[in-house]
Each structure stands twice: as C-alpha cells, then as structure tokens.
Amino acid sequence: MGRILLPALTLICLIAARYLADQVGINGLPAPVGEWIDPLRLSEAAIWLCMAWVAKRAIEVALRRGRNGSDEERIPSIAFDFLGVLLFLVAIIAIAGLVFDQPVSGLLATSGILTGVVAFAVRDLIADIFTGIALAIERPIRIGDWIQFDEGTPQRTGRVVEMNWRAVRMVTVQGRTIVFPNNALSRRDFVNLSLPERHFRTVKRIVVDFSVPAERAADIIMSAIRATPGVVPSQKPLVLIDELVERGTVFSFHFWVPDYPKMFMIERQVVENVLHFLDQAGYAPSYPKLEADIAWQSVSEIDASFDLPDLLHRVPLFSKLSEEERLNLAHQSKEVQARAGQALVAEGDAGESLFVVLAGLAAVHKSVEGKLCRIGQVEPGQVFGEMSFLTGEPRSATVIAEIDSVFVEVERGAMQAIVRENPEIIDQMGEIQASRMNAQEIGDSTDGTRELDDPGFAEKLVKRIRLTFGQPG
Template identity: 25%
Template sequence: MGHDVPLLPLIISLLGIAGIIAWHLQGRSRPTARLIVQIAFFAVMTAVLSFARASPFHYDPSGIDGASALLLLAKVLWWIHLAWAMIGFVRIYIVLDHRPREARLIQDLIVATVYLGVSLSIMAFVFGVPVGTLMATSGVIAIILGLALQNTLSDMFSGIALTLGRPYVIGDWISLTDGTEGRVVASNWRSTYLLTGAHNVVVLPNSVLAKLGLTNVSQPDENHQLTLPIRVAPTRMPRTIVEVMRDVLESSNVIVKQPSPYVVLTAIDASAVTVELQFRVTSPAQRGEARNEVIDLVYRHCKASGLELAMPPEAVVVSKDSVQMAEHPTPEALGLVEAVSTFAILNRDERISLAALATQRTFSAGAEIVRAGDVLTRLMIVRSGIVAMKTNNEEVARLAPGDFFGEQGLLAGLEETHTLQAVTRVVVYEIDKDAFAPLLIERPELAEDLAANLACRNRLGERRLTPTNTDDGRTSDLLKRIRSMFRLHRSHGEPARSRH
C-alpha cells in the first residue's frame, strides 16, 4: 500500500470523526442539510481510501500495528458513514402522504436492516470474522429464541400488519366479535389499549386482535345505528302503528335526524305487530341515552294514541280470547294527568280534581301555540302530537305527549323564552291559573317540581346552542320567587291542608 498508508488512514479517521461531529451539529430539524454534509464527508473518505488503495470490502490479515489499527478505524468509520448516508435517504424520501405512522414503521424496519447489514459487513470485511459460520450458529440460536418468544414475535408481527393495514387509529371506537368494545387510546408493536364504556382499560395483544373480527364504529364517522324492536297489540291497522312510531322518532331530541330514522314492519301474528325502530346517534356513548328516550317516547305516544303494547311471545297463550281486537278509546284528561310523573305526589282525589279542571284545545300542523315573549296564565299538557321549541326561528328541541309548558307564566308571571309550534296535529289540555292556584298553595312541592321540569326543558333547548350557565341562574331565581310567593300566601292566614 506504500509509504502513504500510515498518513492516509489517519486523514480518513479524522474526516470520519469530523463528519460525526458535523452530523450531530446539524440536528434533526435540518435533515436535508445533514444528508448533504454526510454525503460530502462519505465521498471524501471514499476518495482517500481509493487513493490509498485500501478497499473497505477486503480483509487485510496483516499483523496489528499502528498503521493497521488506523486503517481498521478508517474502514469502520467508512462503513458507519455509509450506513448514515443510506439512513438519511430513507428518512427523507420514504414518506407516505397523510400516513406518518406507517411511514415511520417502514423507515424503522429499513434502518434496522441497514444497521444489521453494516454490522455484519464490518465484522466480515474489517475484522475477518467468519460471518457464514456465525450466521449458521445464530440461525440455531434464532430458532431457539423464536420458540421461546413465539407469542411475543406473533404480537410484534401482528402489530406491524395492523399498523400497515390501518383498520383503526388512536381515538377510534372499535367493536370486536367477542363482545369487547371501546375507544383506542394507545397502540404499540405488542398490544393495543381500549378504554371501554365502563371506564376500564382493556389490553389486547396484537396477535389476538388480528384474529378477531373488528368493526370500526368511528369510520367513516361516529354516527351509529341502533335498532329497537317493539311489539304492539294488533288493535289498530299496521299503517296506524307505523305513523305513531314515526311520531316517536320525530319527537326525539337525542337521535340524528339526517339521515332520517325509519320504521320497519317485521312481523305480524294473532298476538302482535312487530316493528323495528331504526335510528342513529352521533356517537356510541349516546346509545344508552337514546334508547332511554325512545323507549319513554314509545310508551307516551302509545298511551296518547290508544295503542297497547303486546305481551312477549313466550307469555302469549293462543286462544280466541288472547287478543282483544276492540277499539280502545283515546285517553282522557285523567289518564294523561296520571301518566305525568310530576303529578305523582298528588293523591287520587287531587288528580281527579285537577283533570276536571282541564279543557281541551286542538292545533293544526304548523300552528303557533305560543310565541316567545308571551306570558301564559295556564299550564298546557300535550295529549297527542309533537310540539317544536324554537329560538330565533331555529328548532332546538321537541315535546311529546306527557310534556307540558307554561310553568314560568303560571308560577311567576314570566315570559316564555321559546316559541312553541305544532309539528303535527296537536291536542293539549289546559289548566287555568285561577283553577290551579289553590292546589299549588296546598302542595308547594308541586310548584318546585314544575320549576325543576322547566329547568330541564330549558337545558334541553340550550344544548344545541352555546353552552352557558345562565339557565341555572334563571331557575334559581324562579324557585326563590315561587317559595316567597307561597310564604306570602301562608302568612295571610291560609294554611296548607295536611297531606292525605
């Protein structure tokens, strides 16, 4: 190699060390500049090695002295710079648009392969290690380790497959065929973490997850369809039952209205007409709330329309008297009063008296029942139909049979905060303030229940608007006003009757 060899390996070693320092000084924020510097140092080192006629692909078995040690160091640094130059290309040019996680995984796999290849090359071409024998020995060791780490390796490769396939991302709600469901909160090469609806974290090995059927509820969005079967006694034509169930879905305030929910007749026999209510919610977390509301509305609309829920199939006894086909009368004021939970604190005689005070009014579809700013002096209970609550001509909620309004005018003389309009034909029962006042004085807790119902309805109306706490303040003021009004009545010598 000539008398220049001792000097040239020293130059190569110094260039390699200088390249490492320059590579670190560039930082991760400048990958292109770092790659250019790396290529420049690698090219100069290659040129010097070529000039010195020292091939990095050839092992020199000569003895170890100062010159040989420098040459070995120069070759090692050359291989390191080659690896870093290749990795620089990988980091910059292997990019998957809008899929940074998959791109990073592929980059890491290629980088690991580069480091493994360079390490074996250094061992073979610089230090003369018999790589073939080593690989044969390592193959036996790899088999032993593979058997010992079978589950771990299975989880790792399943994690790679799941990452590349991308059936879910962090934040998605997924449902598995074994019944497990939850939101993906973390994922690595070995396992995936789900936060369930019970607020528990379930850790699933990737190998198990890859074998199960998976439904991504969050794709393409989190709208989630629910199906609720209802059995109705065949005392009405199926068409009438469908219309009532449509009113049920139209009066809901929780379910999604676009796409429209729909009603499907699925079966009919001598004991029942079976319908399915199919509707969507905006997220899986709302399934329980939506089911509760729809079931409550089914009961109320059936009561208002004279429909009767059928017995479950296993409880039906087939006989000529098992099904009553007679027409059921429309519920009267007493039945409606008894169905309203607010009036549950009244005894039977008081509910009868209250129902006797009610007068019936009918509004056609589209009619305005009350306008925002008006003061109602009567309590209005919805007997049948759907009523829309509007603010600035925007619908914010709907009322169904059994709901009532007019409390703030009846109790405290306040203006209505929403415009109420009939969506369908609406029948209401009205109870005048003068007729209602004696009952409120005798049962002040009834007034507080009415005020609490008003607060709940106002929160429902404001849920689709900007969330504020102003309603809580109005409700608190209303309660104080009601209590002071009843104290004034009692201070004038009008004691309340004892409860029955």
C-alpha cells in the same frame, strides 16, 4: 430536527476523521494488530452504516411532518422499521463490495442455503412482516380506529394504539390489551367502526302492547331519541316495526352515535327516555301474559279507548281534581295533531287553553330582537299554555312541534263548570302553579318579567285566576 441531529453529527465526525487520516498518512496499525484490524476500512464501513442511519431518520422526519403527526394520518412504525432494514441491508452489501472488495454475487449465492433455512424457521415472522407492510399500504385500519371481532363482543372490540412490524395492539373499553399478529389479523373478519366516518348507527328494540297505536308509539320513540343529548343530530333517526309477536308490536329504533366509546352511555339514555316518554303518555312496554285475547281494533277505536283521565291526573295542575271531575274534563278536551314545524301557540297571541303533550316533541321559543330563540322543549306528559288558561294573559312564548306530534287541548270553558261546583279548586291550582313557576318549569311560566320573589305572589295569582273564572275574589 432533533431526531436527525445525532446521526448527522456522527456522520460528519466519521468523515472528518477519515479525511484527517488521509492527510496525516495513517495507513494502518503496526503489526501484529494491523494484520487483523484495518482502521481505514473500518472507518469506511462505519461511514456507510451511518449514511444509512441518516437516510432513515431524514425520510422518517420528512414523512411524519407531511402527515402533521395526527393519530388518524400517522404512518405505522412498521413502515419505518422495514425502511431501516432495507437501507442497512444496502449499506452492508456496499461495504462488502466496495470496502472489503468481496464479490457480492458470490456472497449472495453462498448465503442462499442459509437464508432458506432461516426463512423456513421464521416463516410466521416473515408472514407477519409482509402482512404488516400490506396493512401499512392498504390502510384498512389506522391508529386510533375502533375494531370489532367475533360479532362485536365487547371483549373483542378495541382501539388500535400501535401497528408495528410484528403485530397490531389494541386496548378494549375495559382497559385490557389485545395483541393480534399481523398474519393472524389478515385471516380474520373484522369491522372497522371508524371508517368511513367515526359516527355510526346503532339499534335498540322494544315491545309495545297492541292497544297502543303504532303511529303514536313511533312518534313517542322518535321524540325520545331527539331529546337525548349525544345522539348525532345531523343523521336522521329511524323507527321501524320489525314484527308482531304474542306480546305486542316489536319496534326497532335506529340512531347515530358519535364514537364507539360513547355508544353504551347514549344507548342507555335513549332507552331510559323511551320508557319515560311512554310512561308520561300513559303507555307502558308490553309484558308477558299467561293468556292473550287479542281483539283487532281500528286506530280510531284504539284512540277512543285511550285513558285520557289518567293522563290528566299526571298533570300537576289537575292532580287535585276528583276522578269524576277529571272524567268530565277529559270528555270536553280535544286531540290536536301537529306536523313538524307547525306552531301550536304564538308569543303575544290571546289564548284560553292549555296543551298536554301526548306524543312527540315541541320546542319553546322566545322573541329576542325580532328573532325566535329556542329556550327549551316540552316532552310527553308535560304542559304548556297554562298561564293563558288560568289568567287569560297573552301567550308568553311560541311553541313549535319539532316532529309530528299529538297534543290534548283543554279549554278554559271546560274547567269553568268544575270551578262552579268546586270553587276551592282555584286555590289549589293557584298554589300549584305558583310553585311550578318558582321552580322554573317549562311552559308559559317562562316569562322572566313576573315578580316571582314577591312573598304574596301566590295570593295575587289566585286572585287573578278567580277573576278570570268569574269567581269572587
């Protein structure tokens, strides 16, 4: 109400002064000043102008309160500017006709030629004003919206901070100000990134070598997107094969970001995750080759040629194995494919194997008061189920595939032959596992009931592993 208080008090004072003048009988000023200045008529003119001022402020306050003052619903200032011009124009016409007894029609006719000359001189300004009115009515853009020009170059993308009778002002991501005259804005193509919703879809591309199965590469990319914080979870990502080029298969991956300013950081994190997940799964993006000898293989042939020993070498638990031992272990391991929502292991169940995530994403759950609570996730290259594999204890968590995923299952029996030939490997695996558990890495080691602070924990763990594998303690 503070905006309407000053004009309202001014109007009351003018009306009171005019009333007192009538009561006292003041009809004018003494000559010769009274021949040029009529204070009564001037006071009436001031009252008309003040009434227009009060009306403008009252309408402005009412409309702003109705819109709750939010940026998205705020009425552009150009609308109030135009309203003010209209009200004061009506007040001036009323003053000319009612206060100074001038014929309004003659006044308008006399000023017609002058109006035409002025209108021609300021035609661009008039075009800006009427375009601004159209923008205020149609609302293709609003204050707070992000707008793209010139095919979305960052230098021509900004947030609308002001819409007035003359122009639209934007601030870019780089902090620079861009001003577009309303008429020029109406003649340009632009994209409103904030309509109909503020979140929108963006796309990145990567080239993967032909040796990588397309379905597996798509699963890895999808899991990388799902594992990236900031991606809008309510909108489903999409991974497509765009084309086949000499270097390999071109994948495009589409995902949703909550707002334009966050797009660059989220895009970078998604790409980093895609590269990391591919690397953890034993793959790498394609690179230019001087010579390419492309042999078309079936998916089964490609899977058979996958370097599983190299993947096992990346698993900390098997990092001390020799190349021959990893090769033997790989030959006795098996691939497990799981659909989204399928449980790989269940808390409390007996188990004798561990799993390495080859492609996809899985969530780790613990039972709390009879309900499964998500406590973490395992990504390509990571392991779960190692404590059951090493010590035979029940599974300490439930692991569920979040999307269609591929795992490598390593049975304890496959490891026993290696342990018989190389018993020292038990000490190495025990030390590695104790170190990982102390670092609180994801896996069956998420059981918080173990005495990890015990100085002799590693030694006790080695004894349990020896007992499980039938070796003397």
